[in-house]
Amino acid sequence: MRALYLAAALAAALHAETFLLRNVTVHPVSDPDIPNAAILVRDGRIADVGTRLAAPKGIRVIDGKGQHVFPGMINSATMIGLSEVGAVSAGNDVGEAGDFNPQLRPLIAVNPDSEHIPVTRANGITSVVTLPVSLTGTSGGGIIPGHASLLRLDGWTWEEMEINRAAAMVLQFPEVRLSINTPGELRPVRIPFLEARRTYESRLRDLTTFFENARRYQRARTAGDAQLRTDIRLEAMLPVLEGKVPVLLLAGNERAIREALAFGGREKLKVILGGVRDPGAAMAAIKAAGVPVILREPTDLPGREDDPYDHNYSLPARLHKEGIRFALGSFNNQFARNIGFQAAFAAAYGLPPQEALRSVTLSPATIWGQDDSLGSIEKGKWADLVLADGDILEPRTNVTQVFIHGRETGVESKHTRLYRRYLARP
């Protein structure tokens, strides 16, 4: 409740994105922690950080009352804004039909009034990557379901929320699928390996053909072919082929990872490997390729019955040990708010705590090409800040205020509304 009163008090004093936040411990992530420090924010950006900052004349001063300030966290895989309630089809804008839809940029479909936004933000998450794929099911959305958009969790319209509408092109790398869920069938239908392999190979051929077509289109366009008919799908491929836009290659297990990396290498793509769950011996291949990784939630259950219970808990630590850069993504909406706690689990299982924090702040900012403006508390970066009464990765910590571009968003959400409502029940 203290958080709510403070939020209310702060909201009343609000008029501009220029202020001095003082009497706080700053956790810049990029640098060692600074106790008894202050942060000067001017027009939504961090103007200065230090222990001996004087308040410029007339500036609003916010007393942090000894609390901690962290950079806003980034969740690298959600469907926030595209899907409200999975079971309500009207509220779902994911999984467009067709195998190849690189032209889709989910940002423009984001609902700025999604209840997921304040709920997620209240835990200190200020930016998310949203994907146009059905993350819960295994099907839907095809091979290239569209782009991944990076957005900040504040804004009246999707335009205001944009960080990068085309942060990466999503490619769900085809897999050998041995069981298929069919509507009306009680159990998944088993597919013999050879048949599944054939289906996989045919999908892989489709993918290769699509890339070939895109390259032919690229050549024709470069040559100024007057006959060329504009194809917005292939048009959307141009920045990808030029290496300007990375490809988020979704591949979970060892075989898929190997084949996805080989594909990325052949096509000379700028790869971000996503959805990694069970890399096994492909860890070396990931390291050799030098690509960053978006990991699934460390609290995912192990995939096989003989896997150790901490198979997924310790995966971030293993990646860190190999020197592989990674960030965490929820790959869901309803638990997107827990990404910090997921990082804490990784820290409990061998990942250095500083690295755990980095995996939801500076690492994703770097992976998504925003390390000049997001992910740490440094001069010149956006003032996406989280004020909390303890370590932001600890579930018992209360986030008391969230700033996005210096604007106090508060920590109100559907959860606090319901909390108050049922607290007041006679």
Added chain:
Amino acid sequence: MILGQADSPPMKPLRIPPCARAALALLPFLGAAADPPALAVRNARIVTVTGPVLENGTLLVRNGLIEALGGNVPVPANAWVLDGAGLTVYPGLMDALSTLAAGADLPQPGAASPRNGPSAPSGATPARGPEDRPLTTSWIKAADTLQAADRNIDLFRQAGFTGAATFPTRGIFGGHGAVINLASAPAGKMVVEPSVGLYAALATGGAGSFPSSLMGSISYIRQIYADAAHYVAMKEAYAANARGRQRPAYDRALEGVLEARRLLLPGSRAVEIERSLRLAAELKVRAVLYGGHEAYRVTEPLKQSGMPILVSVKWPERDPNGDPDEVESLRQLRLRAQAPGSPAALAQAGVRFAFYSDGLQSPDQIKRGVRRAIENGLDETAALRAMTLAPAEIFGVADRLGSIEPGKIANLVIADGPLFAETTRIRYVVVDGVKYEPVQRENAR
């Protein structure tokens, strides 16, 4: 695959030893005779199963029965005589649970779609509860639907199988099995015992059809037995005094269940074996379990129950249609390694068991399966018993089948070495006193 043998006539041109050639000329009636002539095997090693092995004996078969055996048996002048030097005579092998020649599957209510479950005609009606008698054909009898023309009969016979307990196996209550002889004969002549037990499985139906869960299947079996008890009471009361009483409706599903002399229940994993033992005790039925792969873990409860178990020789293997890169679980690997040790464990514990083919289509695979059991500690005598006398005892036909004794049906295998050895060739198979010569594999290929 051995080709072309299915059409081979039961009476092949015989290679007659010189001593019998004179007799041949005296048999002009042979082709027309309904019964085969007497058959004698001389100077052979005879493994009787019930008695001691005769190292150098003579066996006389007449009218389809074993007439005599011993060191000095007089051979009728008109008998076919086989020189058994270097050969061993065994009782014919029996597949203790088979679908061989069992006949066409009939539609059942609530059957799954053909794509997902056991083969069923499409358009089967969904069942809503036990009253629809889902997945039940308890009234059908393999003996009545027997397909004498099944090409596999000859295939199995060539491998030394002379008999099978063959069942309709679809659904929860598949139907009644029959013990048959693998003779090239009209269906009626193949049947040794028409109704030896009712095959049951804990099957589930298609989507939206009862039962679709294990507990649903078990509850259905319970309900059927409860219904059957009530049905009997109603019928008896009605038979005693029909006047003034409502006529109980005829229920073929219950009639079939009541007629069952044994109930075959599934039990492959240890938990399934214990479950079926409890179910059989609860239903107060004489049960025969089938499966047995994890029986090595539950030999004690099996022994105490006194129920026999049929052990599938289709040992668990890596799924040939699975992902070759998949890392298998310790549980799967353990079962695969230890299942072939179950027969030895059962033999040691004194549990009666018999082998069955469990869908293996090739007799070679069955023999390989038996050899694996032998390699895993089962002695050969016990293995032979599990394919001869034990199934005969389990299905109540040991007075006719399962061993070489005078008066029993003349089902024999005559081989040139130990029956389960890889190099051993089967020279003759005798079913109901009729001699068959297997096509040698080299020629067949």
